[in-house]
Amino acid sequence: MQNKVIDVNALSKSFKSLKAVDGISFSVYEGEIFGFLGPNGAGKTTTIKMLTTLIPPSSGEAVILGHSITKEANTVRSMIGVVPQEYTADEDLSGYDNMLLIADLYGLPRSESKKRIADLLSVVELSKAAKRKVSTYSGGMRRRLELAIGLINHPKVLFLDEPTLGLDVQTRTVVWRYIQEMKRRYKMTLFLTTHYLEEADSLCDRIAIIDHGKIIKIGTPDELKQSIGGDIIELSIKNSDSKVLNRIKSTQGVLEAKKINDYYRIKTRKSEELAPKLISMLSKNGYTVDRLSLKKPSLDEVYLDYTGRSLRDEESSGEDVAAMRRTIRMSRA
Amino acid sequence: MEKERRLSSFAYFLRSLWSLTNRDLKKWYMVPLLLIMSLVQPVIWLGLFGKAMNLGAIFSNSSINITALDIPKQVLNSIGTLFMTSAFGTTDYFSFLAVGMLAFIVLFTSMMSGMSIVWDRRFGFLDKILSTPVSRGSIVIAKILNSTIRSLVQAVVVLVIAILLGMSVAHLSVGGILLTFLALFLLSFGMSSLFVLLALRSKDWQSQMMVVNLLNLPLLFASNAFFPTKFMPSWLQAIASVNPVSFAINIGRNLLLNIPISTSLFNEFLYLGIFAIGITTISVVLSWKLLKG
Numbered sequence: 001m002q003n004k005v006i007d008v009n010a011l012s013k014s015f016k017s018l019k020a021v022d023g024i025s026f027s028v029y030e031g032e033i034f035g036f037l038g039p040n041g042a043g044k045t046t047t048i049k050m051l052t053t054l055i056p057p058s059s060g061e062a063v064i065l066g067h068s069i070t071k072e073a074n075t076v077r078s079m080i081g082v083v084p085q086e087y088t089a090d091e092d093l094s095g096y097d098n099m100l101l102i103a104d105l106y107g108l109p110r111s112e113s114k115k116r117i118a119d120l121l122s123v124v125e126l127s128k129a130a131k132r133k134v135s136t137y138s139g140g141m142r143r144r145l146e147l148a149i150g151l152i153n154h155p156k157v158l159f160l161d162e163p164t165l166g167l168d169v170q171t172r173t174v175v176w177r178y179i180q181e182m183k184r185r186y187k188m189t190l191f192l193t194t195h196y197l198e199e200a201d202s203l204c205d206r207i208a209i210i211d212h213g214k215i216i217k218i219g220t221p222d223e224l225k226q227s228i229g230g231d232i233i234e235l236s237i238k239n240s241d242s243k244v245l246n247r248i249k250s251t252q253g254v255l256e257a258k259k260i261n262d263y264y265r266i267k268t269r270k271s272e273e274l275a276p277k278l279i280s281m282l283s284k285n286g287y288t289v290d291r292l293s294l295k296k297p298s299l300d301e302v303y304l305d306y307t308g309r310s311l312r313d314e315e316s317s318g319e320d321v322a323a324m325r326r327t328i329r330m331s332r333a
Numbered sequence: 334m335e336k337e338r339r340l341s342s343f344a345y346f347l348r349s350l351w352s353l354t355n356r357d358l359k360k361w362y363m364v365p366l367l368l369i370m371s372l373v374q375p376v377i378w379l380g381l382f383g384k385a386m387n388l389g390a391i392f393s394n395s396s397i398n399i400t401a402l403d404i405p406k407q408v409l410n411s412i413g414t415l416f417m418t419s420a421f422g423t424t425d426y427f428s429f430l431a432v433g434m435l436a437f438i439v440l441f442t443s444m445m446s447g448m449s450i451v452w453d454r455r456f457g458f459l460d461k462i463l464s465t466p467v468s469r470g471s472i473v474i475a476k477i478l479n480s481t482i483r484s485l486v487q488a489v490v491v492l493v494i495a496i497l498l499g500m501s502v503a504h505l506s507v508g509g510i511l512l513t514f515l516a517l518f519l520l521s522f523g524m525s526s527l528f529v530l531l532a533l534r535s536k537d538w539q540s541q542m543m544v545v546n547l548l549n550l551p552l553l554f555a556s557n558a559f560f561p562t563k564f565m566p567s568w569l570q571a572i573a574s575v576n577p578v579s580f581a582i583n584i585g586r587n588l589l590l591n592i593p594i595s596t597s598l599f600n601e602f603l604y605l606g607i608f609a610i611g612i613t614t615i616s617v618v619l620s621w622k623l624l625k626g
Contacts, residue, residue, distance in 0.1 A: 049460075052464050053463075053464065054460055054463055054464060054625065055625055056625075074466045075466075077464060077465055077466040078465075078466045080464075082461070082464040084457055084460055084461065084464075085457075086456070086457035086460075087456075087457070088456065088457035088458050088460060088461040089458075089461075090356065090458055091456075092359070092360050092363075092364075093356065093359065097356075097359075100352075101352050101353070101356055102461070102462075102465060104348050104349055104352035105349050105352065105353075105462060105465040105466070105467040106465055106466065107345040107348070107349070107466070149461070153465075
């Protein structure tokens, strides 16, 4: 069994009458990329703020690397890195000065700070811009700087709150390349929140779907997809007759099959294994398969299946929306 | 895992405190225009207030002249001198006001201490530093130090300009100036702490600005900065007599202009010291509870 790096037990946070986070429990294991997926206002940022000791939980407890986030907040702070949703670097200072300031706050000796800053800036390819004021940086550069700042104390766990929010697809890919490079270098565990499905799908080892402050489902992306019923094979047959459907249904591995108009829709666990079997069975019985397609259930479907919606922008609080707009505006500037 | 060298806890405290303070100061001294503006501002105030409100001239012979009585010049002049001395402790209103201006500039700059906390919160910078192990007290004291240093630099400029514009130098001494600045330091530290305290939970700069605007002129006018408190109505005198601004001004006028003080220098310093230490302690203690993301 792997080591538990984050262990959350019935964590809750209420703001007046609003239950932002409602008794969530989960564990994150060493070396994992763990994703929190949910619509705006689902409780993702509140959870990250509690885990990074910025706000105290209303009830429940969480332990990070063996230390309580409430009783040993300062120990936790020195071991984790945070890349917040907003651009938090001081715009009036240079990228280098921003990093040096945060290094000082972690109590690193200057000689060590200088080495780390040079190293991190070269990884995120900001060495040339290091002495420029942050206000002159582009959105992608600022995101990379935030990432470098979050890593200055060589954290064992890195928290990323919507790390690619508001970035265009190309920049997102670049930022993710840096994140993965960092993870490999410093052997970190990553905890991230996102509402980009493809991002969660391609990057996370495990995903928790959160909505209305509650975790609805946890699992690997594949497990989550299978939990809604598995893959789908669609095929059409040239010389189809009434017996075909029963033959398909009796094939091993078929969970469910039905004829829709001129094609058959078959649900299965593993479409790659079933498809060749079906083709050989059908041709042995004299049928000609005209067309065949395999459909993996996307996380999109899973997400819709569990949350009942894709996005809930209109329900999220004004402050969230304002903060997001500000971030987006700044990343486009 | 690599072996990490870490600073001792006291060195760490000083290092983090100075880094945070210097970060705020940089926004001021790295921007030449801002620096010049903040130094020009006291000059303008001093020039306008100091020279426009020339109370001494009201009682000079050219202003008061009742033709029917034909009062001799010397009589008018001595009435003027008598009035000025009894009211202000000196015949030189400009010098009287110049010391008030020292406290004025210190008060106004210190009151802005809370604004940068509000901005830091708004731009997420506060969250960033709160996620590091730095002591919450250091964050608060850095803000206080930042505005204290700024206001003392401005006070130096005010004093130099005041002397150039004709403030009396008859009683100036190095010790007197240093002690006056000690009093201004205590005033600034206490006032900065007070406004940082008010900003600890504040989320928008408008309401913080409102608080500053609500308090700045009352604090100034309910003091002896422009006018001696003894001519004020008793309720206003009561306020002025506990207003720390008056205490710093009393000290300055005594040490720089040799205007007598009704209590004693020690008493005035003691009061300012208690004010500064008391409010700062409250701010630091509350910052542990209230300074959150």
